[in-house]
Amino acid sequence: MFKLVLRNLSSHPIRSGITAVSVGVALFLVCVLTSIVTTLQSGLAAASSTRLVVMSSISLFVDIPLSYQEKIARVEGIANVVKWQWFGGYYKSQDNFFGQFAVDPERMFEVYPEVKVDEETKRKFLTQRNACIVGWQLAAEFPEWQQTGKIPITGALFPHPSGQAWDFELAGVYRSEAANFDNRTMFFRWDLFEETLKAAGQDPGVGVYVMSVEPGADIESMRAQIEGLFENGPATVRCDTESEFTRQFVSMLGDIPMFLGWIGAGVLVAILLGAVNAMLMAGREQTHDIGILKALGFDDATAFGVLITQSLVLCLTGGAFGIALAYVLEQPIALAIGSAFPGFFIQSSTYIGAGVASLVVGLAAGAIPAWNALRANCVEALRAKGA
Amino acid sequence: MSQAMIRVRNLTKSYQRGGETLTVLDQLNLEMAEGHFYALMGPSGSGKTTLLNLIGGLDSPDSGELFIAGENLAQLEGSELAAWRGANVGFVFQSFNLIPVLTARENVELPLKLTPLSRSQRRAQGETALKLVGLGDRMDHRPRQLSGGQEQRVAIARAVATDPKVILADEPTGDLDRKSAEQVLDLLGRLNREFKKTILMVTHDPHAAERAQSIVHLDKGQLGRIEHNQPVAAG
Numbered sequence: 001m002f003k004l005v006l007r008n009l010s011s012h013p014i015r016s017g018i019t020a021v022s023v024g025v026a027l028f029l030v031c032v033l034t035s036i037v038t039t040l041q042s043g044l045a046a047a048s049s050t051r052l053v054v055m056s057s058i059s060l061f062v063d064i065p066l067s068y069q070e071k072i073a074r075v076e077g078i079a080n081v082v083k084w085q086w087f088g089g090y091y092k093s094q095d096n097f098f099g100q101f102a103v104d105p106e107r108m109f110e111v112y113p114e115v116k117v118d119e120e121t122k123r124k125f126l127t128q129r130n131a132c133i134v135g136w137q138l139a140a141e142f143p144e145w146q147q148t149g150k151i152p153i154t155g156a157l158f159p160h161p162s163g164q165a166w167d168f169e170l171a172g173v174y175r176s177e178a179a180n181f182d183n184r185t186m187f188f189r190w191d192l193f194e195e196t197l198k199a200a201g202q203d204p205g206v207g208v209y210v211m212s213v214e215p216g217a218d219i220e221s222m223r224a225q226i227e228g229l230f231e232n233g234p235a236t237v238r239c240d241t242e243s244e245f246t247r248q249f250v251s252m253l254g255d256i257p258m259f260l261g262w263i264g265a266g267v268l269v270a271i272l273l274g275a276v277n278a279m280l281m282a283g284r285e286q287t288h289d290i291g292i293l294k295a296l297g298f299d300d301a302t303a304f305g306v307l308i309t310q311s312l313v314l315c316l317t318g319g320a321f322g323i324a325l326a327y328v329l330e331q332p333i334a335l336a337i338g339s340a341f342p343g344f345f346i347q348s349s350t351y352i353g354a355g356v357a358s359l360v361v362g363l364a365a366g367a368i369p370a371w372n373a374l375r376a377n378c379v380e381a382l383r384a385k386g387a
Numbered sequence: 388m389s390q391a392m393i394r395v396r397n398l399t400k401s402y403q404r405g406g407e408t409l410t411v412l413d414q415l416n417l418e419m420a421e422g423h424f425y426a427l428m429g430p431s432g433s434g435k436t437t438l439l440n441l442i443g444g445l446d447s448p449d450s451g452e453l454f455i456a457g458e459n460l461a462q463l464e465g466s467e468l469a470a471w472r473g474a475n476v477g478f479v480f481q482s483f484n485l486i487p488v489l490t491a492r493e494n495v496e497l498p499l500k501l502t503p504l505s506r507s508q509r510r511a512q513g514e515t516a517l518k519l520v521g522l523g524d525r526m527d528h529r530p531r532q533l534s535g536g537q538e539q540r541v542a543i544a545r546a547v548a549t550d551p552k553v554i555l556a557d558e559p560t561g562d563l564d565r566k567s568a569e570q571v572l573d574l575l576g577r578l579n580r581e582f583k584k585t586i587l588m589v590t591h592d593p594h595a596a597e598r599a600q601s602i603v604h605l606d607k608g609q610l611g612r613i614e615h616n617q618p619v620a621a622g
Contacts, residue, residue, distance in 0.1 A: 001500070003489075004486065004488070004489065007488035007489060008488055288484075289486050289487075291484075292484045292485075292486060293497075294445075295445060295472070295484070296472075296478075296498040296501075297470060297472045297473015297474065297498060297501050298473070298501065299466035299469040300466070300469075301466070378446070379440050379446050382445075382480070
């Protein structure tokens with residue numbers, strides 16, 4: 001009977017092909033949309049609850065004073081403090097968007113042990129004033145950096161006093177296995193940033209301070225203590241765990257998971273209707289053949305099986321195509337949307353979910369024609385006009 | 388007369404058409420002998436095809452008894468009836484009713500899938516049936532690549548592939564030219580004579596009916612006269 005199923009599908013190659021490809025493209029989209037959500041969620045899940053982040057109590061976009069670092073470092077239980085400042089520049093064109101941060105080089109590796117670099121890269125970054133490190137995904141996007149070793153960045157928020165681009169030397173590439181630390185960012189040294197701005201008469205502020213804490217430290221009490229330190233200072237601050245900070249940062253983007261979930265569900269429903277339509281047409285055309293099968297002695301279950309198998313083959317083939325497409329395009333997509341969704345990757349559970357979805361679509365699309373075939377009266381089915 | 392292969396007792400069948408009950412077969416009684424070739428004739432609406440469908444287990448009577456090869460069809464339903472049909476009846480239809488996406492060989496092998504035969508046995512039996520109808524060189528052709536006469540011969544090969552006791556043919560020459568019709572009638576005659584198949588053939592064509600040993604006339608759902616022929620020698 002499987003031969004009959006395959007022959008029926010191949011007898012309408014355009015319709016079968018379009019339906020399978022539609023299912024494939026829909027499941028590819030569902031894979032991508034789902035992965036954006038899981039990428040955001042895995043970033044939240046991987047964010048540390050034992051690292052603290054201090055930011056302005058007004059907004060993430062308001063700087064806090066440089067002088068706060070020493071006071072924070074003196075709080076009991078703080079192991080290390082690293083400051084970050086969003087640079088907001090671009091490479092050659094504003095289309096080349098990625099994050100750049102000025103950081104304390106030594107402390108960064110101490111606070112973020114998940115960021116891995118080789119010894120030579122670390123040595124250069126710690127000793128060379130205009131050195132920078134970039135994530136491996138960003139390095140893959142701009143291969144010329146590793147050839148020339150130069151990265152000129154035009155400062156949009158912090159223009160270089162010379163009026164030219166800031167010239168950075170590439171010390172090397174970092175790689176983070178943790179989902180909360182993306183691989184599409186550039187880090188350069190705070191001292192270069194501060195001294196350059198000060199030479200031009202500007203006083204740089206700090207975006208956030210990130211602190212690692214000593215084992216066993218009382219996080220809640222430290223948070224209250226740090227916020228209390230600057231209650232009457234020039235800028236009040238808010239201190240959160242990194243996981244809470246990340247959650248709030250993601251929520252600034254709106255309820256993206258729900259929005260993407262609705263789009264994904266809409267895509268699935270649309271393709272289900274398309275597959276149902278294709279299978280209803282196939283079922284109608286094959287009514288006569290079903291009558292023949294029943295006349296020859298095949299039972300109702302066989303008639304049901306022919307139509308449901310046909311639908312399953314069609315949708316599972318499409319599903320396999322969509323999953324393969326998602327697998328092949330995972331890295332290019334990660335590069336393309338890395339600035340908005342750093343660390344994009346497709347989990348194996350997403351592939352499994354897409355496979356299950358194609359199975360469900362296949363069963364649902366074939367259910368009505370298969371049920372009609374099961375119930376078809378042999379004599380009436382034989383009178384039906386064939387394909 | 389040989390033992391009865393088909394025994395019909397007080398068979399009634401009616402349909403609902405536009406709110407009215409149309410009685411197609413009315414208290415019909417009939418016996419048909421094993422190994423005999425019958426033609427079933429009558430005007431349109433006389434119940435010929437309905438009787439054929441009931442005998443073949445494609446439809447169910449409203450009342451009455453229907454014994455085919457000793458089996459009371461009224462006691463069978465669903466998959467039991469389908470299995471009985473596959474094992475005991477071969478159908479030949481006016482419009483051939485071959486599956487268009489399958490080759491001649493695959494069409495003939497289709498009912499053999501219901502038997503315990505192995506794949507190679509099915510293949511061998513299908514080939515034998517196709518050679519029997521003179522289509523040994525057209526096995527891998529699809530129905531649309533065959534003429535009407537060839538399609539009907541494939542349908543006959545399919546009907547005999549499972550070696551059924553009864554062959555039911557509904558206007559088997561209705562869509563064929565004279566020459567093809569003769570070939571098909573020759574084949575049916577041969578199946579009756581050489582393989583002792585009980586054949587019941589619905590036809591409007593008196594010339595075709597002459598090939599049968601007996602002609603049963605139906606009129607308004609009731610049995611008319613029965614003529615006994617000296618069948619024309621053929622093949």
